[in-house]
Amino acid sequence: MSLKDIKYTFKGHISGFLRFVLVAFLVMLQIAFIISLSLMMSRNTIYYYFFLEFFSLIVILVLVNNDISPSYKIAWIAIVLILPVSGHIMYVLWGNASISKRLTRKIYGHISYGLKYNEQDKNVIESFDREYPMITRMSKYMRKENFPLYKNNKVDYFPMGEDAFDAMIEDFNNAKEYILINFYIIAEGKLWDRIHEVLKKKLDEGVEIYFLYDDFGVMLRTGKNFERDLKAEGFKVRVFNPIHKYMDKLYMNYRSHQKIVVIDGKAGYTGGLNIGDEYANLFERFGIWKDTAVRIEGDAVRSLIITFMQMWSVTGDEDEDYERFFRTNTSVRSNTYCHILSDGPANNPDNPIQDVYMRMINYANKYLYITTPYLIIEEDMKLALETAVKSGIDVRIITPKIPDKKTIKMLTNYHYGKLLKSGVRIFEYSKGFIHAKMIVNETSAIVGTVNMDYRSFYLHYECGAWICSPKTVGEITRDLNEILAHSEEISYEKWKKRPLPVKLFQWFANLFQTLA
Numbered sequence: 001m002s003l004k005d006i007k008y009t010f011k012g013h014i015s016g017f018l019r020f021v022l023v024a025f026l027v028m029l030q031i032a033f034i035i036s037l038s039l040m041m042s043r044n045t046i047y048y049y050f051f052l053e054f055f056s057l058i059v060i061l062v063l064v065n066n067d068i069s070p071s072y073k074i075a076w077i078a079i080v081l082i083l084p085v086s087g088h089i090m091y092v093l094w095g096n097a098s099i100s101k102r103l104t105r106k107i108y109g110h111i112s113y114g115l116k117y118n119e120q121d122k123n124v125i126e127s128f129d130r131e132y133p134m135i136t137r138m139s140k141y142m143r144k145e146n147f148p149l150y151k152n153n154k155v156d157y158f159p160m161g162e163d164a165f166d167a168m169i170e171d172f173n174n175a176k177e178y179i180l181i182n183f184y185i186i187a188e189g190k191l192w193d194r195i196h197e198v199l200k201k202k203l204d205e206g207v208e209i210y211f212l213y214d215d216f217g218v219m220l221r222t223g224k225n226f227e228r229d230l231k232a233e234g235f236k237v238r239v240f241n242p243i244h245k246y247m248d249k250l251y252m253n254y255r256s257h258q259k260i261v262v263i264d265g266k267a268g269y270t271g272g273l274n275i276g277d278e279y280a281n282l283f284e285r286f287g288i289w290k291d292t293a294v295r296i297e298g299d300a301v302r303s304l305i306i307t308f309m310q311m312w313s314v315t316g317d318e319d320e321d322y323e324r325f326f327r328t329n330t331s332v333r334s335n336t337y338c339h340i341l342s343d344g345p346a347n348n349p350d351n352p353i354q355d356v357y358m359r360m361i362n363y364a365n366k367y368l369y370i371t372t373p374y375l376i377i378e379e380d381m382k383l384a385l386e387t388a389v390k391s392g393i394d395v396r397i398i399t400p401k402i403p404d405k406k407t408i409k410m411l412t413n414y415h416y417g418k419l420l421k422s423g424v425r426i427f428e429y430s431k432g433f434i435h436a437k438m439i440v441n442e443t444s445a446i447v448g449t450v451n452m453d454y455r456s457f458y459l460h461y462e463c464g465a466w467i468c469s470p471k472t473v474g475e476i477t478r479d480l481n482e483i484l485a486h487s488e489e490i491s492y493e494k495w496k497k498r499p500l501p502v503k504l505f506q507w508f509a510n511l512f513q514t515l516a
Contacts, residue, residue: 108346113319114310115146119302124151128337132468135443138359142339142466145352152329153298153336155472157447159479161273162280164293165191171263172198178208178325180262180308184255186213187221187276195275203234211235212312214256215242221276238315254345257449257460260308265327267297268304270465271447272437279435286402287432290483294447294465298332303340307463310342336469341448344461353450354457356466357439358384364441367394369480371436372452375399375412386422398483401428407509413498414506420492427487434483437464438476444468445476
């Protein structure tokens with residue numbers, strides 16, 4: 001039975017909501033303490049004035065000379081200036097990146113361990129350079145950032161989530177040895193019920209199942225015993241970054257947003273999907289939920305395994321034996337080239353995925369299409385898009401007309417202005433919510449988990465597949481043209497006519513966009 005034959009309604013869990021409320025309450029207690037301390041100190045202003053001035057100067061110097069986003073610097077400088085007492089304490093608790101360095105070093109240690117399993121065939125590089133001499137520097141950059149180039153791959157592109165999940169479930173049914181699963185969100189419902197049923201059957205057949213998910217992503221959509229029940233059934237389960245563990249330092253902000261599935265080392269998936277009924281359009285949450293994914297069969301599956309095992313190891317105490325998950329590819333021979341990309345706070349300040357996006361923009365010769373649910377980008381990326389338009393490139397960005405987060409939608413809308421004025425064409429998908437995260441030009445495409453916003457580029461662990469194949473690029477471009485046919489183009493004149501209260505809110509909110 002296809003997923004299209006199943007219908008369902010949204011389902012939440014009170015236990016997860018209560019846990020969220022508890023964590024929020026504890027954070028609010030910290031904020032109340034900060035405010036109380038500020039009021040106490042204000043009674044003795046004369047004694048603290050010069051100290052605060054000196055400390056403000058130190059904070060500003062640290063921020064200005066740090067290798068972080070300019071928007072992040074501006075946000076914290078504004079907080080320190082607006083809240084001259086509590087702002088300093090907030091920065092020490094939550095804004096100082098050095099607070100999380102110890103945990104970041106641990107994560108980077110596991111990531112670095114996984115890199116030793118990367119393999120690069122020089123013959124593949126030579127073949128690619130002959131076929132695509134104009135973009136060889138882009139591939140060289142990705143190889144330099146430890147993303148090997150693979151040649152023999154078969155890529156299936158899924159323009160809708162339900163199609164991807166149907167194929168994924170079929171692969172689950174055919175699994176013989178192991179299944180690797182990593183999602184940001186798991187939501188109990190009809191989709192999960194069907195996947196769960198198949199996976200339990202495979203456990204009974206002796207298939208090993210490694211199940212990794214983000215704690216924040218499942219908190220409101222699963223029962224309180226979700227992890228315990230899965231382990232009792234035989235799943236190997238790990239939870240990334242429990243939100244209560246680092247609450248005092250807000251390291252809870254750093255989430256694993258990756259989506260990876262691998263079956264028997266032969267086939268793998270990535271894309272914007274999560275396990276939730278809305279992602280397969282089993283019910284309408286914001287109209288039609290438009291999401292995309294790719295299934296990769298061939299040599300590049302090795303990198304999907306490495307990326308999964310890196311994050312799996314992060315959640316444990318020891319690194320896994322990666323070798324036992326690799327399988328030799330003998331069935332696929334093609335000229336479909338792939339890099340598997342991954343990124344996260346432990347990579348900063350390098351931000352390789354953001355840099356690959358910049359190179360996708362800079363290497364476009366005819367057109368550049370982008371889909372993203374959120375558009376909150378830095379000035380350097382805006383400048384790259386504007387320069388592409390001035391160079392004669394047809395640049396189009398597709399965002400949702402129906403938002404899932406209204407505040408973020410208003411910030412997204414605010415970022416239209418400069419782009420529209422420069423000639424970038426912006427469209428809003430009218431039939432529902434577009435959650436797909438893709439960028440494509442005439443030679444290559446990226447399908448993955450990366451939103452065009454600060455959170456994806458700097459705070460979350462992300463992944464995606466860079467694909468160089470005329471067939472796949474053609475399929476994605478045709479799908480994007482279909483999306484454009486169901487989208488409303490936003491003009492610069494219309495954008496300028498936003499109501500004054502909206503403009504005022506956007507101006508203020510934009511100051512803190514990196515903290516949204």
